[in-house]
Amino acid sequence: MTGACAKPIADDAFLAWWTGELAAPERRRLEAHLLSCDDCAARLRLAGTVADGVRALVQQGRVPAVLTVGALERLRREGRNVREYRVAPGGGVHCTVAPEDDVLVARLELPPGGDARVDLVSRLNDGEGERLSDLPLEPGASELILATPIDFIRSLPASVLVMRLVAVRPEGERVLGEYAFHHRPWPVAEGS
Numbered sequence: 001m002t003g004a005c006a007k008p009i010a011d012d013a014f015l016a017w018w019t020g021e022l023a024a025p026e027r028r029r030l031e032a033h034l035l036s037c038d039d040c041a042a043r044l045r046l047a048g049t050v051a052d053g054v055r056a057l058v059q060q061g062r063v064p065a066v067l068t069v070g071a072l073e074r075l076r077r078e079g080r081n082v083r084e085y086r087v088a089p090g091g092g093v094h095c096t097v098a099p100e101d102d103v104l105v106a107r108l109e110l111p112p113g114g115d116a117r118v119d120l121v122s123r124l125n126d127g128e129g130e131r132l133s134d135l136p137l138e139p140g141a142s143e144l145i146l147a148t149p150i151d152f153i154r155s156l157p158a159s160v161l162v163m164r165l166v167a168v169r170p171e172g173e174r175v176l177g178e179y180a181f182h183h184r185p186w187p188v189a190e191g192s
């Protein structure tokens with residue numbers, strides 16, 4: 001399928017990404033797009049390189065990337081070991097990373113609402129919150145699928161990561177949900 005992309009990536013944007021000159025919000029947006037858009041990958045005639053490059057970034061965890069269901073399925077089809085945790089708003093989960101895991105995915109259920117702009121604020125062990133602004137969410141999406149920085153998380157001692165989704169509206173911000181990840185390093189001892 002070609003020509004189906006509604007928002008093709010401009011060549012100069014792609015070049016800026018490749019050379020590392022793109023600002024963080026644009027970089028994340030572009031990477032999320034490349035992961036989910038076969039048209040753009042094909043049009044750039046770099047499908048293999050681009051896809052491998054982006055997948056490497058996701059695996060190495062330099063980039064927290066928003067994935068589509070299709071991109072997640074593709075990673076699985078290609079034989080990547082995907083570990084995923086689903087969490088409802090206000091919920092929490094015990095999690096870890098096994099040595100054989102390639103991709104660590106958080107699936108955050110979204111309350112209905114379809115807000116135009118949703119930000120993600122992540123806070124590790126009550127530290128400073130890190131904000132991912134204006135997530136590339138599809139209209140009517142029922143969940144946010146997030147490929148998390150797997151190598152970083154693998155390196156952590158027992159920790160608590162709290163993700164908070166925030167709707168940004170003209171009248172102010174509203175918390176859509178908080179999601180707690182209670183991490184234990186691998187191997188997880190029984191009873192802990």
Ligand SMILES: [Zn+2]
Nearest residue numbers: 005008037040
């Ligand atoms: Zn595209």
